[in-house]
Amino acid sequence: MVMLTRLPVQWGRRMYSASTSGAVPAAKKKYVPTSGTYPRGFQVSGTVVGVKPGNTTKPDLAFITSDRPCAAAAVFTKNKFQAAPVTFSRSLLQRKNNAGLQGVLINSGCANAVTGKGGLEDAEAMATEADKSLGADKATIVMSTGVIGQRRVAAHERVTNDSRANTHQITHQEDPGQRFSICTTDTFPKLISKSFSLPSSPSVEYRIAGMTKGAGMIHPNMATLLGVIATDAPIASAVMPGLLKHAVDKSFNSITIDGDTSTNDTVALLANGAAGGKEVSSASSEDYRAFQTVLSEFSTDLAKLIVRDGEGATKxxxxxxxxxxxxxxxxxxxxxxxxxxxxxxxxxxxxxxxxxxxxxxxxxxxxxxxxxxxxxxxxxxxxxxxxxxxxxxxxxxxxxxxxxxxxxxxxxxxxxxxxxxxxxxxxxxxxxxxxxxxxxxxxxxxxxxxxxxxxx
Amino acid sequence: MVMLTRLPVQWGRRMYSASTSGAVPAAKKKYVPTSGTYPRGFQVSGTVVGVKPGNTTKPDLAFITSDRPCAAAAVFTKNKFQAAPVTFSRSLLQRKNNAGLQGVLINSGCANAVTGKGGLEDAEAMATEADKSLGADKATIVMSTGVIGQRRVAAHERVTNDSRANTHQITHQEDPGQRFSICTTDTFPKLISKSFSLPSSPSVEYRIAGMTKGAGMIHPNMATLLGVIATDAPIASAVMPGLLKHAVDKSFNSITIDGDTSTNDTVALLANGAAGGKEVSSASSEDYRAFQTVLSEFSTDLAKLIVRDGEGATKxxxxxxxxxxxxxxxxxxxxxxxxxxxxxxxxxxxxxxxxxxxxxxxxxxxxxxxxxxxxxxxxxxxxxxxxxxxxxxxxxxxxxxxxxxxxxxxxxxxxxxxxxxxxxxxxxxxxxxxxxxxxxxxxxxxxxxxxxxxxx
The missing domain is CATH 3.10.20.340 (ArgJ beta chain, C-terminal domain)
Known part of the structure; x- marks a missing residue:
């Protein structure tokens, strides 16, 4: 896995932000955390692979990993033209019954949407290389963002080559902090974190962190948004999809910037249980309801940051x-x-x-x-x-x-x-x-x- | 009835046109007819009544009349908040069974929408005064355009007073030409006319003319648009609603500028039979189908002018x-x-x-x-x-x-x-x-x- 050397990961192009220097606009600085409580056992990295020709300076590949298998769920766009990474990741989660996932690999510069059979092979190849770096099998879901309809074969080869080449750089990051964030036309990185407890294990401090990107093509079902939420709470794989869907309906599915709904939208939830405590496994349990509330509120806070950074928005x-x-x-x-x-x-x-x-x-x-x-x-x-x-x-x-x-x-x-x-x-x-x-x-x-x- | 003294009627404010002088932009001039074949028996007028305080120069009241009773139909907005003139005119057409109408009175500067019971009284009063000037009873439908939620009582009194005061100015206009047009934020008057014949009376030259206004808040069902189409063909009142609905679905209901649908949208069709010939009365007749085609194509040409003048549009x-x-x-x-x-x-x-x-x-x-x-x-x-x-x-x-x-x-x-x-x-x-x-x-x-x- 490649290691992030820049904080925060400002990823892909954001040439139209209020500040052309790439710096976070003054009015948005208050939304960028300077500290946080990040879930245990997750690492994050970003690197420059040059998905877009000529990009030699901006990180365009992010990799979020867990040091142990996670329960995982994702909510995907309902657009009829689904990008290859959406098709691939949905299928993977089904085959794995929402269990045994360990990584999320995300590239900018190419949406890998409407790219036909070749595009699907690109998505699979990316995941396979990521799996190798994790030493795991079929454990990585993939997200892509960028222009629709362009297949960047060369770039995807670089992505996979780069993942492989950099596996020696794996570094454990207990507190990945701001690097857990991605931007495209976003003007500021969208990252939040918090700690919480659950009724059955009141002495355990659980942590949750989430990052999202997206500033245009935003409307329910879903938006040109990608999001990853990670927690170290122990959540059973069987209840993950229901928890995430409930949270997303009231958050990411309740925001709009322009009413357009993209081909790539994905929000993923990973829970690795690294904090210990009793597993949340029954939808009728008190813990479940408590975590549902935490997750929904957290998702809402994250989704609101997207609107806060709507393209050109002043309100x-x-x-x-x-x-x-x-x-x-x-x-x-x-x-x-x-x-x-x-x-x-x-x-x-x-x-x-x-x-x-x-x-x-x-x-x-x-x-x-x-x-x-x-x-x-x-x-x-x-x-x-x-x-x-x-x-x-x-x-x-x-x-x-x-x-x-x-x-x-x-x-x-x-x-x-x-x-x-x-x-x-x-x-x-x-x-x-x-x-x-x-x-x-x-x-x-x-x-x-x-x-x-x-x-x- | 008041008589128009300016050609064309440029009505209400259009301060944001490409030309702030109020002149038609050079690129749009080709859409403004310099001649036409206008239906017999219809007259049109425009006058300055000052619906908006301070307006002493721009005509803001239009009156389209027929010298004999017409069959008439109208298609109205489906917005749940329907303006008073919409409520009034729909009810009038129902009570009259689409027959015996003679006038359309249109004001700008006040939409008379969300104005409660008082607004409805204003709409009725306008129609009643127009009826007096026509010497007819319950023969005038009303349209309004402007800002929603403001009741301009004083203005409506001026409207009705002015209609009354100017009745001595009635002038017969066989060829009203360009005065048969209205504008708000429109940059050019939208008016077309053509002649046609029907199979059963091949020697009779029928004429149809239509005008419409609207440049924003345009989307099916319908748009901030008002439109009046008049023909001197003899159409039975019973078949008017079906003919108009069919034409509007493929024309005014198939355009969009911003997706917003207003409280006031109305398109009316008047047929006074002044050209003579056999009445179109059966929906299964050859004449009916021929006129349906003429009306649909005509409505489409008219509706396309709206898009051509979309607010700020370059395409x-x-x-x-x-x-x-x-x-x-x-x-x-x-x-x-x-x-x-x-x-x-x-x-x-x-x-x-x-x-x-x-x-x-x-x-x-x-x-x-x-x-x-x-x-x-x-x-x-x-x-x-x-x-x-x-x-x-x-x-x-x-x-x-x-x-x-x-x-x-x-x-x-x-x-x-x-x-x-x-x-x-x-x-x-x-x-x-x-x-x-x-x-x-x-x-x-x-x-x-x-x-x-x-x-x-």
Missing amino acids: FVTINVTESSSEQGARKIASTIARSPLVKTALYGKDANWGRILCATGYSLISEPGGSAENEITEIIPEKTNVSFVPSDGSPELKLLVDGEPEMVDETRAAQILEHEDLEILVRLGTGKEKATYWTCDYSHEYITINGDYRT | FVTINVTESSSEQGARKIASTIARSPLVKTALYGKDANWGRILCATGYSLISEPGGSAENEITEIIPEKTNVSFVPSDGSPELKLLVDGEPEMVDETRAAQILEHEDLEILVRLGTGKEKATYWTCDYSHEYITINGDYRT
Whole structure:
């Protein structure tokens, strides 16, 4: 395994960040941890293999490993065009029954998506070389990110050659710290960690760390995001998929940047049990519920960092839809507001144009022409709908719509609220007790610049 | 009725057009007709009533009338928050059984949406005053456009007062020409006209004219668009709704600019029979089918002008999805590609990033988390999917993906194709015989500027 020599791993290209120097923008520095409590038995490394021709300076291969076999699960994109590493890794986890995994190998510079049979062979070859360096068999899942539809055979040969060449560099890193992070168009590394305990083993300190990357092509199911969460808690392989799916639905599947869903999205969870204690094995146990809560909250914190770093974003906006007659309806409404270009541009313009929020609410459950159900929006009754801005400074909410009637809005107050980076949009439907939360950002000129010119 | 004194009616604010002088941008002039064949018996007028405080120069009230009763139909937004004029006009058409209508009164500067009971009274009052000037009873439908959630009582009083005050100015206009058009953020008036004949009366020259406005908040079901189509052909009231719905599904419901669907969208069809000839009354008649074709093609030409003038747009892109196992699936895929921010920004950047097109295709039929069906995308089989750019100059298509395998793309050729304003993206699914077409534009910096600052 190659060893990381740079902290943090800033991986692939990020030429469009607010700072072209590659440094973390001043406003984002507060999100980058300077210390952490990292799970025992995991190591992480990054190296420059030159997946993209001409890259000789930026690490573009990361390898996260455990010193012992892990229970593992992953949630993958539902895009019909699934990248080769997605196909490979899903199949591997199935064959291994979510047990006996030991590594995650990630490359940037090539998504290895829509690359046909050859691409699948590339993904397998990467994993096989990683397995060799681990001294394990079929123990590595693979993730890739980059431009779709280009097969970089030469690069993948370098990836595998490099993994092999560098196996002598294995170094044990008890506290990998910030190197446990990856970036592409991201402007800052997204890494968090925490410690927790479980009811049955109150004296054991468990640790969990997670890293994720992704700044565009972000929408549920899932996003151009890759994520790895590792814990030293002992979790039975059988309960891993359910735990991860629950956590992802409320976190990575509840964020949007642009509504696009990529071919490569993957979030993986590894649990190596290195901290000892009683294994979490039954979904009805107290430990299970406790860990589920820890994992869901942790995943939410991690996913929010993605929105915080949305391409070109100047705002971080929480959309809360409450008092819905169905959770599914609340989710759809929150998602629709969160992805509305008109809402997102108004937020960028600091414009209290709540009409656009209402407009998005109103069309959120509408089927497209040709769809089967027409206008079945039982969750919304206009006369019961309330919309407010909730300021991030703890001051009282600003009511915009009360029971379907517009308020005379204090525009000065609205402008003050919209000056803050953080904002909550609260939609109370008044038709039930279900709710949903989404996180989104605004659309700025920078978003257009980044995405009008990403590939070239 | 007030008489129009300016040609064309440039109505409401359009401060963000490429030309701040209010003149039609040079590149758009070719879309503005200098002559036309307008239906007999229709008149149109525009006047300045000052719906927005301080507006003393721009016409903000339009009135389209017929000198005799018309068969009429309208298609309205499916947004749950429907503007007062939508509620009023839908109800009126129902009560009148689509017969006996004579006028369409349209104001800008106030959407009269989310304005409660008072807003509905405003809409009714506008219609009543218009009826008086027509000497007719319950014969006027109403449309409004502007900011949502503001009730401009004073303005609506001015609207009705002005309609009354100006009734002495009625002037017969056999050929209203360009005045039959409206603009808000539009950069050019959208008006077309043509003549046609029907099989049973081959010697009668029928005429049809249509105008529409809308440049943002455009997506099926429907868009922030208003449209009026008038013909002097004799169409029975009973068949009007079916004719219009069919035409709108393939035209106004097949365009997207930003995916937002507004509270006010309305397209109305009026037929006054002033040209004489045999009435089109049976849906199984040859005349019906002929007129259906005329109306659908005409509506498509009109709808395409909306995309041509998309806020900040530099590209006009046709998305053709063919060889689908279902029309609904083809529509959903075309719609998803058409609204993908990453596709739209790549088009703006003239980047042949077909991976984004494929990515959008792949997620187009995915249900959101919490939805019932998961990944039921029978229309797409990756190995059968083909994607091409079809140049607008008639030169051969540029194949990007062939049977799921990426082509070695000639980037120079791709760049040449993307230099043109017009482009066709062709997706062949290889799974059936159904197809769908959408029209879209790109996302530019100008779009963000316009919408980040529209209301303020």
